Structure formats: C-alpha cells, structure tokens
Amino acid sequence: xxxxxxAGAGITRIGRRGESLSDLMAEAAHAALRDAGLERxxxxxxxxxxxxxxxxxxxxxxxxxxxMGLAETPAMRIETATSSGAAALxxxxxxxxAGLRHRVLVVGGEKMTHLDTPRVSELIGRSxxxxxxxxxxxxxxxxxxxxxxxxxxxxxxPREMAQIAVKNHANALRNPYxxxxxxxxxxxxxxxxxxxxxxxxxxxxxxxxxxxxxxxxAERAAVRITGIGQGTDTLALRHRDALTSFxxxxxxxxxxxxMAGFGPERVDVAELHDxxxxxxxxSLEDLGLVPSGKAGRATLDGETALDGRLPVxxxxxxxxxxxxxxxxxxxxxxxxxxxxxxxxxxRQVPARVALAQSxxxxxxxxxxxxxxxx
Amino acid sequence: xxxxxxQGSRCPACGLTVAPPAPFCPRDPVAMTSVELEGAGEIVxxxxxxxxxxxxxxxxxxxxxxxPGGARFICHGAETRGLRIGSxxxxxxxxxxxxxxxxxxxxxxxxxxRRTGRAGDRVHAxxxxxxxxxxxxxxxxxx
Numbered sequence: 001x002x003x004x005x006x007a008g009a010g011i012t013r014i015g016r017r018g019e020s021l022s023d024l025m026a027e028a029a030h031a032a033l034r035d036a037g038l039e040r041x042x043x044x045x046x047x048x049x050x051x052x053x054x055x056x057x058x059x060x061x062x063x064x065x066x067x068m069g070l071a072e073t074p075a076m077r078i079e080t081a082t083s084s085g086a087a088a089l090x091x092x093x094x095x096x097x098a099g100l101r102h103r104v105l106v107v108g109g110e111k112m113t114h115l116d117t118p119r120v121s122e123l124i125g126r127s128x129x130x131x132x133x134x135x136x137x138x139x140x141x142x143x144x145x146x147x148x149x150x151x152x153x154x155x156x157x158p159r160e161m162a163q164i165a166v167k168n169h170a171n172a173l174r175n176p177y178x179x180x181x182x183x184x185x186x187x188x189x190x191x192x193x194x195x196x197x198x199x200x201x202x203x204x205x206x207x208x209x210x211x212x213x214x215x216x217x218a219e220r221a222a223v224r225i226t227g228i229g230q231g232t233d234t235l236a237l238r239h240r241d242a243l244t245s246f247x248x249x250x251x252x253x254x255x256x257x258x259m260a261g262f263g264p265e266r267v268d269v270a271e272l273h274d275x276x277x278x279x280x281x282x283s284l285e286d287l288g289l290v291p292s293g294k295a296g297r298a299t300l301d302g303e304t305a306l307d308g309r310l311p312v313x314x315x316x317x318x319x320x321x322x323x324x325x326x327x328x329x330x331x332x333x334x335x336x337x338x339x340x341x342x343x344x345x346x347r348q349v350p351a352r353v354a355l356a357q358s359x360x361x362x363x364x365x366x367x368x369x370x371x372x373x374x
Numbered sequence: 375x376x377x378x379x380x381q382g383s384r385c386p387a388c389g390l391t392v393a394p395p396a397p398f399c400p401r402d403p404v405a406m407t408s409v410e411l412e413g414a415g416e417i418v419x420x421x422x423x424x425x426x427x428x429x430x431x432x433x434x435x436x437x438x439x440x441x442p443g444g445a446r447f448i449c450h451g452a453e454t455r456g457l458r459i460g461s462x463x464x465x466x467x468x469x470x471x472x473x474x475x476x477x478x479x480x481x482x483x484x485x486x487x488r489r490t491g492r493a494g495d496r497v498h499a500x501x502x503x504x505x506x507x508x509x510x511x512x513x514x515x516x517x
Contacts, residue, residue: 122427131394135448135471136423136430144421145438152419152459197422197454234400238438238446239392243419 005221008036014210014322021111026068028211036215044075047088047108047326083360085329086367109211110325127361129236143276144196149243160296162189164277172316174347179322203277208322212330227370229255246363249286256368264288268351271332273359329358340373378413391445413465
C-alpha cells in the first residue's frame, strides 16, 4: 500500500448560501486545487447525500465535474448518508494507496436551506429504518431516545450536553467559515425550545449549505493519512442492545488505529460528529479518547476546550460550524489539516496527530480518519 | 386488560429476536424463524416530539420497549407522565398501530401472577423484582 498525503484543502463559508450546490462544490474544489498547486487531478470522488431530492440533480459526479471544468476527468459519487464526505475520502484514499491514481480530488457538498425545515427533516429522515419512520421517528426523535438513556445512566448529562453546545459555539466564534458566530450559555441551551424531549433546539446542529474538498496525492506533502476505518451497525435502532455507545464508532476507531499502528493516546486534536450534543459525549468514549463514563466530566472540566488537554471540535463542530451533510466529513478533514499545518488562524492548537469522526445515519455507517503532520 | 401477542422473528444463529418479523437476521446472513411475543415489557427509552413529521399529531410520544424474549419494539403512547426508563408497560394494537400504556399496580400484579408458575419461582421472582426496583429507584430520570 502506498502512502497517501493531503496536498491541498479548501472549504466554503458554511451557512445559508444563495449559490447552487455545484457552485459551492466548485468553490471548495478550486480552493483545494489552488492550495495543492494543481490544475487537474487524475480523478474526482464527489459526495452529496441526496442531490436528487435536495436540488433535483442526478448523475451527480458528471454534473459537478462538468460544472467545475473537469468534464474529462474520471469522476464517481459515493454515499453513506450523513458521513458521505468521509466515505468519499476513503474511496479517494484507496485509489491512491492502490496505485490506481496519483492525484485525486475529493469534494463533498450539500444545499438544503432553500427548503423548509419539515421537508429537510423528512429527507434526512429517509436514512432511518422504514418501520421506525412509519411511527414518526426522525433523527432528533432517535437522538432524543439516546439522550434520555444517557441521562438515565448519568444524572449530570443535561449540564454536560449543554456544555458541548457552549464550547462548540465558542470555538466557531473564531472560525470565519462557521455557520454561527454567536456564543451561547448553559442556561440558554437548557432553556431553549424542546425538540425531542429531553433534546432541545440548542443541542441540535443547524441546517446548512456548503462544500469542502481535499487533494490526495502519492507524493510527500505536509499531512499524511495514517489510518482510515469504517464501522457499521443495524439500520434499526431497535435491533441494537445499547443506546449510549455506537458499535459503528467503536469498529471504525479500531480499524483506523490498527492501520495507523498507534492508539488514541497519540491524538492531539479531534473533530467529532456532534450533530446532537450527546453524540460528542458518546463518541469521546467510543473512540477511546477518554475513559468510559468520563466524557461528561472531561467536558465540564474543560479538557476538550481549545486550551484543554484534547481540544475537540476547534472548528465549532456540526453544532456551530454547521452540517451541510456530505460536506461535513471533509470539512472536518480541512480543519484537521489546518490545525496540523499551523493555518488554523485564531483557534490554532499544538497538534501533530488529528482524528476526525463522521457518523452516517443514526450511527449505521461511521468513519474514523487519522492524520499526522510530516 | 388484554395482552396483545406480537409477531416477531428469532435468529437461529445468534438468538437475536426482532419485532415486527424480518426475513433475515440483521447481524447474520441466515433466515429467521417466527416467534410470538407477549405484548408487555419495560421502557428502554422514550421521547416526545414537539414538531412531528407530516401526518402525526403534536406532541408525539415514542417509546422503545423491551419485550420478554429480548426483542425491542417501537410504539406510540398517549402520554409519558410518570413514565421512567424501566417502567412496565402493556402494548395494545389500534388499527395495526401499536401503543404503550403505563401499567398500574393492579395490572402489574395480575401479569406477574400469570407469568410466574410454581410457588418457589414466585418467591424468587418477587425478591428479584423488589431488588430491581430498589436499584432502579436510584436512577431517576430528570428532564
């Protein structure tokens, strides 16, 4: 297997955007290519979770490649629900590692804010088991079941969940690309509108537009991908016996650390999939970044803050950087690359090893990627 | 009170029991066999949706219930007042849609006596139930 390096990274401002999905993806892709000093890649891997229904475009790999002026570059689209960006990174990584391609552009994006919230919720909800959906289950509903189980296990979880939102909003204040630039307090989070009891509005990520891209290469560059792991679980939540730990995250972490040849103790900074605040607490433990049962305490003690032992979601996370579905897995990688190369202006942390975790669906198809500065 | 019978499936390889029935085990590529499950169980978790999807009335109460035999079942409920993780509920079908209802003390006793057979088992089960309750009392669900 050849070593795979990241030669360039690019991202759009995340939030409510007037441009089309293909415009946003072209913006991120061209930024990544410019950063890599490359005019044309050998291949493109594109990720969009549901462009057919969000924007009405199909044959999407060709659509987006043509739009960005790369119609003659081989392109394909990858999809694993909300972790599609991370899955696309894996597909690009595999092509370079196998020696099939030399330089691959990986780009992900989503455009959602032009639709109303119930419609967006319905489209995202299609990644849920059909029987559970027939009972009205949405992503927030299933996350509400998870949150209540977490609170039952640990009575302090409401404060801990609120602190995740407080921390990630504070980080996003320092990220010019983030969806939100406003701080929130624990009380504001705990008094915000109830969405899926006990989950409140400020525990949930927003609906965002945006795109992110990286250029992978077999030539030595500033950051190397040292491990990528995928983990999966049943589509239906009722087919699992645990609600406060995700098998898909544990399996993905095991595979990624095995490939990298080191353990979680070497991770200096992490971007985690906090689509709902309790997911950051669960993920910290699933990935072995904090001991089991200690994620809440570590969060309240500031261990995961920008100046803590292990900064988590310096970009603001899904909660405050925003969550343009298929862009998210790559937006995390862009943040990690910037952190590892000293380019995370205003929110820079000292780091040699970074971890990104992306959750697909209700933790049915998850990814963990490990990056190391050269 | 009538106790519903719920159709399910069991995996001959790993023993996973699911409801409603599924042709294949989600964790093993083998065909599942049919089982009948008693429609009463314990709340695993529950939530109330305040902006449910189109076609559902707000607030929408949803619960995950562990049925005897291990299957977990998703259902609606009329209310969640007094409900806690571990609460005993009965499941009823109305027009093929399943609803949970919180079991009162009398219902629980009736179910309990029906299920436990010999006197020795009964004493054992009572002790277990009391111990379990004392344990559960420690983890009050707060909202």
